[in-house]
Amino acid sequence: MAQFRIQGQQPLQGEIAVTGAKNAALKFIAASLMCDAPVTLTNVPNIEDVRRMLHLVQSLGAGVQHNVEAHTVVIDPTTVNTQTISAELAKTIRPSIMFVGPLIARYGTARIGYPGGCVIGRRPIDLYLKGYERFGAQITSSDESFVFTAPTPRAMEFMFPLISVVATETFMITATRIPGTTVLKNCAMEPEVVALAEFLNSCGARITGAGTPTISIEGVTALSGGTVAMIPDRLEAGTFVILGALTRSNIRVTKCIPEHLENILDHLREMGVPFTVGPDWIETQPYSHTLKAINIKTHEYPGFVTDLQAPFTVLLTQAAGTSLVHETIFEGRMFYTDLLNRMGANIILCDPHRAIVEGPTALSGRKLDSPDIRAGIAMVLAGLAARGETIIGNIEQVDRGYESIDARLRSLGAAIIRE
Numbered sequence: 265m266a267q268f269r270i271q272g273q274q275p276l277q278g279e280i281a282v283t284g285a286k287n288a289a290l291k292f293i294a295a296s297l298m299c300d301a302p303v304t305l306t307n308v309p310n311i312e313d314v315r316r317m318l319h320l321v322q323s324l325g326a327g328v329q330h331n332v333e334a335h336t337v338v339i340d341p342t343t344v345n346t347q348t349i350s351a352e353l354a355k356t357i358r359p360s361i362m363f364v365g366p367l368i369a370r371y372g373t374a375r376i377g378y379p380g381g382c383v384i385g386r387r388p389i390d391l392y393l394k395g396y397e398r399f400g401a402q403i404t405s406s407d408e409s410f411v412f413t414a415p416t417p418r419a420m421e422f423m424f425p426l427i428s429v430v431a432t433e434t435f436m437i438t439a440t441r442i443p444g445t446t447v448l449k450n451c452a453m454e455p456e457v458v459a460l461a462e463f464l465n466s467c468g469a470r471i472t473g474a475g476t477p478t479i480s481i482e483g484v485t486a487l488s489g490g491t492v493a494m495i496p497d498r499l500e501a502g503t504f505v506i507l508g509a510l511t512r513s514n515i516r517v518t519k520c521i522p523e524h525l526e527n528i529l530d531h532l533r534e535m536g537v538p539f540t541v542g543p544d545w546i547e548t549q550p551y552s553h554t555l556k557a558i559n560i561k562t563h564e565y566p567g568f569v570t571d572l573q574a575p576f577t578v579l580l581t582q583a584a585g586t587s588l589v590h591e592t593i594f595e596g597r598m599f600y601t602d603l604l605n606r607m608g609a610n611i612i613l614c615d616p617h618r619a620i621v622e623g624p625t626a627l628s629g630r631k632l633d634s635p636d637i638r639a640g641i642a643m644v645l646a647g648l649a650a651r652g653e654t655i656i657g658n659i660e661q662v663d664r665g666y667e668s669i670d671a672r673l674r675s676l677g678a679a680i681i682r683e
């Protein structure tokens with residue numbers, strides 16, 4: 265298994281460009297199945313999750329041309345020749361569940377194994393099953409897979425009992441070609457939802473309300489293809505800004521959209537982190553004062569994004585005082601705190617959702633494994649800030665979400681090698 269070897273406390277300095285958003289690209293790949301002509305995606309990050317999602321769409325018979333150097337993918341949905349996604353493919357990535365929507369909307373049937381996903385919680389799919397039934401699908405299941413039969417898919421109304429980003433995107437996509445008006449309530453409002461709606465509308469869809477809690481979709485009979493650039497990855501951008509704060513470095517994070525990180529930036533200001541903001545960049549400044557401990561509570565967009573909870577907690581270990589970290593969305597996303605304690609942090613995990621961080625504490629390098637994508641990058645950040653050497657195993661998890669992360673960090677002066 266590959267690992268990162270990090271020598272901590274190297275001075276960092278320089279500029280790092282943000283890639284296209286993983287959590288946009290994955291959905292655009294699924295959405296392309298709704299189109300009647302090839303779809304070209306640009307600014308697509310070269311990461312494992314994109315490769316897995318492309319593998320899935322290819323397994324349905326769609327044409328895929330992936331130009332890695334150009335960060336471009338062309339998907340031809342006109343050659344889809346099956347509506348079955350194998351159990352072993354489905355469990356490689358959680359958004360595999362998205363494909364059921366386009367398949368039942370266009371072909372009236374779909375068969376899929378149970379989806380995979382990060383070990384950050386139970387990751388149930390009850391909302392998807394309810395929504396697909398509401399669209400008119402009959403569902404049968406075996407221990408390995410689900411079969412959806414929807415000879416006449418119908419428009420529907422759905423009030424989400426809780427906010428789900430991918431379920432919002434899935435039902436929005438599914439409804440684009442189902443006759444009638446579908447109304448989704450208590451929707452996710454993430455920037456990626458808005459970008460997806462804008463693209464589908466550019467192909468002829470009739471979606472209104474994306475970015476608000478209520479989205480209405482009037483079904484159409486055809487959708488053109490098109491070309492679209494992925495929006496910048498706000499999670500990458502936030503991770504690099506936190507790295508600059510954690511290492512007290514001058515790091516300019518470019519090709520990002522600062523307004524997508526407004527909540528995170530406000531929390532950093534409250535801690536006393538110095539940084540400046542431009543139209544498409546954020547630049548951290550070196551500083552010598554001690555940061556102030558603060559409380560964080562994750563919430564769907566535009567709240568404190570859960571995917572930056574782990575990296576942000578690493579920063580909280582360096583703040584003076586007591587911080588409460590409250591992860592409201594997932595019940596399995598705080599166990600990395602044990603790893604930070606092994607590095608010298610002083611964190612009490614009160615329950616699966618809450619941790620108390622006492623700081624500042626000096627961090628020392630350790631040998632650790634990456635639990636999931638976001639906790640994995642948090643361990644990389646901790647290693648870059650720690651005294652001594654840190655070895656991080658299971659870095660396939662980090663590669664799922666961050667393109668060439670070791671090479672890009674080395675360009676800032678980090679002593680990190682992949683071996």
Ligand code: EPZ
Nearest residue numbers: 287387388389390391392427428429430431570571593637
């Ligand atoms: C998206 O996951 C993101 N993934 C996640 O990022 C992100 O952490 C999450 O939204 C929250 O913002 C992608 O966009 C690909 P969920 P999503 O499973 O929408 C409950 C990363 O690191 N729920 O819907 O799939 C669930 O238990 C990933 O990039 C049900 O109860 O999140 C949780 O409490 C990790 N039943 C909440 O909804 C369901 O059927 C959201 O979880 C579905 C979800």
